[in-house]
Amino acid sequence: MRTYGNYEKLYKELSRYGASHATVSNVRDLSDIHAIWAFYDKLPAEDLRLIYAAIKKTEVQLGYIPLCFTSVPFIFLVFSSKLANLLEESIPALLCVITILCVVALYLIHRHFTSKAQNALHLHIVEQVLARKQNNPSG
Numbered sequence: 045m046r047t048y049g050n051y052e053k054l055y056k057e058l059s060r061y062g063a064s065h066a067t068v069s070n071v072r073d074l075s076d077i078h079a080i081w082a083f084y085d086k087l088p089a090e091d092l093r094l095i096y097a098a099i100k101k102t103e104v105q106l107g108y109i110p111l112c113f114t115s116v117p118f119i120f121l122v123f124s125s126k127l128a129n130l131l132e133e134s135i136p137a138l139l140c141v142i143t144i145l146c147v148v149a150l151y152l153i154h155r156h157f158t159s160k161a162q163n164a165l166h167l168h169i170v171e172q173v174l175a176r177k178q179n180n181p182s183g
Contacts, residue, residue: 080166084173089181092174099167 057071084092120127131138 077165077169081169081173084166084169087173089174089177092170092177096167096170096174099163099170103163103167 054071054073084095087095127138
């Protein structure tokens with residue numbers, strides 16, 4: 045699913061098709077959300093409660109970002125003498141290591157926030173479907 049950053053972009057994409065219900069099906073991301081919603085809508089309330097609990101558990105688990113930011117200073121502390129020697133001996137090797145670490149950090153940041161967004165989407169849908177099923181047990 046593509047993220048829009050701000051929903052002005054989503055509005056512009058929807059407005060290209062006009063103001064009909066068919067426009068929602070023309071936007072792939074909204075079709076994906078509709079499919080997720082339809083899936084959860086078919087499940088019984090007891091299963092939704094379990095899924096809700098699992099999503100909440102995932103939501104509060106430690107992500108990659110806090111782990112990276114707390115472990116990096118300790119890694120530099122442990123390897124500080126070796127890093128000093130490496131800096132004296134080979135600057136290109138050090139630049140290679142720094143580049144690799146930056147690429148890994150960017151990947152982890154992207155993965156963390158993508159997972160967080162997906163988690164929030166599924167949590168919202170499960171909450172809405174569960175609330176509707178509890179208010180209207182027949183359907």
